[in-house]
Amino acid sequence: MDISEALFARAQRVLPGGVNSPVRAYRSVGIAPRFIHSAQGSTVTDADGVTYIDYVGSWGPMILGHNHPNILQAVKDAAADGLSFGAPTAREIDIAELMISMVPNIEMVRMVNSGTEAVMSAVRLARGATGRDKIIKFEGCYHGHSDCMLVKAGSGALTGGHPDSAGVPGGIAEYTLTAQYNDLDSVRALLAANKDEVAAIIVEPVAANMGVVAPQEGFLSGLRALCDEAGALLIFDEVITGFRLARGGAQEYFGVKADLVTFGKIIGGGMPVGAFAGPKHLMEQVAPTGAVYQAGTLSGNPVAMAAGFCQLSMLNEHPEYYEQIERTAKLVADGMRQAAKDAGVPMVVNQIGSLLCPYFTDAPVENFAAAKSSDLDKFAAYFRAMLKRGVYLAPSQFEAMFVGTAHSDEDIMRTLTAAREALAELA
Numbered sequence: 001m002d003i004s005e006a007l008f009a010r011a012q013r014v015l016p017g018g019v020n021s022p023v024r025a026y027r028s029v030g031i032a033p034r035f036i037h038s039a040q041g042s043t044v045t046d047a048d049g050v051t052y053i054d055y056v057g058s059w060g061p062m063i064l065g066h067n068h069p070n071i072l073q074a075v076k077d078a079a080a081d082g083l084s085f086g087a088p089t090a091r092e093i094d095i096a097e098l099m100i101s102m103v104p105n106i107e108m109v110r111m112v113n114s115g116t117e118a119v120m121s122a123v124r125l126a127r128g129a130t131g132r133d134k135i136i137k138f139e140g141c142y143h144g145h146s147d148c149m150l151v152k153a154g155s156g157a158l159t160g161g162h163p164d165s166a167g168v169p170g171g172i173a174e175y176t177l178t179a180q181y182n183d184l185d186s187v188r189a190l191l192a193a194n195k196d197e198v199a200a201i202i203v204e205p206v207a208a209n210m211g212v213v214a215p216q217e218g219f220l221s222g223l224r225a226l227c228d229e230a231g232a233l234l235i236f237d238e239v240i241t242g243f244r245l246a247r248g249g250a251q252e253y254f255g256v257k258a259d260l261v262t263f264g265k266i267i268g269g270g271m272p273v274g275a276f277a278g279p280k281h282l283m284e285q286v287a288p289t290g291a292v293y294q295a296g297t298l299s300g301n302p303v304a305m306a307a308g309f310c311q312l313s314m315l316n317e318h319p320e321y322y323e324q325i326e327r328t329a330k331l332v333a334d335g336m337r338q339a340a341k342d343a344g345v346p347m348v349v350n351q352i353g354s355l356l357c358p359y360f361t362d363a364p365v366e367n368f369a370a371a372k373s374s375d376l377d378k379f380a381a382y383f384r385a386m387l388k389r390g391v392y393l394a395p396s397q398f399e400a401m402f403v404g405t406a407h408s409d410e411d412i413m414r415t416l417t418a419a420r421e422a423l424a425e426l427a
């Protein structure tokens with residue numbers, strides 16, 4: 001038994017499944033999870049002292065690599081001033097002003113502590129602002145674990161085999177309608193059947209919790225048009241895509257305007273932060289100016305704001321980072337396609353921006369049903385073979401590979417060498 005395995009045994013006695021978030025338990029890949037001791041740049045080092053090239057990046061936040069010296073310094077400086085006050089601070093204005101300067105169509109921001117909170121609150125705001133109750137989401141899109149969003153959700157809710165959680169009242173789930181990603185007709189049908197009842201359509205502009213599925217030409221702009229027609233709000237859940245696809249996120253990348261945008265992951269620079277944002281006329285409906293209640297004891301925490309502000313500042317000042325990470329992701333995707341072809345293993349690699357995901361299938365993956373057709377046993381074997389060769393991937397088929405600026409050309413070469421060997425082993 002190595003140290004990670006021993007820690008896992010200990011953890012399982014005091015934490016359900018040994019973890020504080022289900023996907024970390026490695027349930028779908030058939031081994032004990034690696035316990036991480038530390039991380040630097042593009043790598044993580046486990047409790048046994050083994051170092052891996054990391055494509056999880058804390059599920060997205062570490063776009064500039066682990067332990068970036070500027071962010072570390074910003075956190076230390078902020079911490080020296082005090083960890084939390086429960087009172088307004090200048091740092092909250094700094095990050096809000098910066099976000100508003102980077103992201104199109106937002107005029108005001110409310111900071112929260114996680115992506116889940118951000119979505120939950122944005123949905124409440126959409127309901128409050130429209131006076132309607134129903135929400136349309138897409139099968140396989142994940143929007144955190146609030147009750148109304150745990151309907152046909154992706155990510156960890158998928159591999160658990162229970163897309164709908166126990167404990168969510170049927171009456172609440174009834175307000176959540178599900179459409180098919182990349183299928184405007186499925187949205188049209190729901191809007192027609194629920195005329196004047198739909199408060200919002202919420203979408204991951206790139207679906208990154210069923211692997212990685214990009215929106216087809218016209219899908220997002222089609223949602224925009226359908227929302228306008230139906231008097232519903234369009235919510236872009238940019239917890240993954242925000243500050244990742246481009247400085248201004250998916251709205252900038254695809255040129256489609258959302259009414260409300262949710263953020264998480266990157267926005268905290270590794271600290272627990274989320275946010276929702278939109279135009280003034282909507283955001284002022286949030287308490288204390290408006291009737292939509294939302295609050296948080298630790299919201300806008302000064303240390304978290306300092307980390308987020310520092311990371312967003314660097315992304316804002318270095319537009320070339322976006323070209324760099326997209327190029328890296330392309331090289332990895334192309335290399336993996338070639339490796340699969342050479343090994344005779346059926347594989348489709350979806351890639352957009354710095355997000356990518358291999359599926360073990362030979363049919364294109366454009367929606368949730370197609371994502372589910374991937375051979376999950378093959379994925380598990382591939383995951384284990386890559387881990388053995390020093391490449392740390394998300395332990396589930398339905399998660400993205402996250403590329404960041406710290407991934408070097410040597411990391412790419414080592415990753416592709418590992419992939420060639422791993423795929424040859426699978427064939």
Ligand SMILES: *Cc1c(COP(=O)(O)O)cnc(C)c1O
Nearest residue numbers: 114115116142143144239240264
């Ligand atoms: C991760 C994620 C969330 C939930 O964020 P948490 O910080 O884990 O609560 C919501 N939406 C999307 C698109 C995500 O990827």
